[in-house]
Amino acid sequence: MSEANNTCELCTTAGGEPVWQGSLCRVVLIEEADYPGYCRVVLNRHEREMSDLPGEEQQEMMRVVFTVEAVLRRLIDPDKINLASLGNITPHVHWHVIPRWTKDRCFPNPIWGLAQRSDTSIAAMIDVQKLKQALAEQLGEPNVTSDRSIP
Numbered sequence: 637m638s639e640a641n642n643t644c645e646l647c648t649t650a651g652g653e654p655v656w657q658g659s660l661c662r663v664v665l666i667e668e669a670d671y672p673g674y675c676r677v678v679l680n681r682h683e684r685e686m687s688d689l690p691g692e693e694q695q696e697m698m699r700v701v702f703t704v705e706a707v708l709r710r711l712i713d714p715d716k717i718n719l720a721s722l723g724n725i726t727p728h729v730h731w732h733v734i735p736r737w738t739k740d741r742c743f744p745n746p747i748w749g750l751a752q753r754s755d756t757s758i759a760a761m762i763d764v765q766k767l768k769q770a771l772a773e774q775l776g777e778p779n780v781t782s783d784r785s786i787p
């Protein structure tokens with residue numbers, strides 16, 4: 637197990653607005669006007685790759701990722717969901733769960749790719765309270781005693 641890394645953004649900050657907290661990982665909402673509902677699932681401790689986790693933790697991580705995906709589909713009905721694990725800049729295990737719309741800024745490119753249009757008007761809005769409630773229903777109540785990673 638790796639120690640917390642004090643130069644790592646995901647060891648020193650929550651990485652977004654916390655919407656669910658578990659003992660292994662947390663879910664945070666990213667403020668990104670062009671991509672409402674954009675969430676990250678962040679491992680609470682510092683590890684570099686998914687294959688650094690024991691099998692049961694890999695499965696739990698993916699259970700949370702797929703639950704976030706399903707909840708976002710239900711709440712805001714995007715045209716597509718993108719799942720991504722990159723970590724080139726922040727090598728701390730985390731998954732991006734990104735709702736996409738065919739008229740969003742970069743579609744069909746990845747959100748980090750070349751913009752395809754500037755006049756984006758995504759009508760969807762994420763209700764943070766509904767998101768928190770849905771995640772708590774699906775994943776269990778947030779485990780607030782283990783939130784050492786959330787300042």
Ligand SMILES: [Zn+2]
Nearest residue numbers: 644647682728
């Ligand atoms: Zn880290």
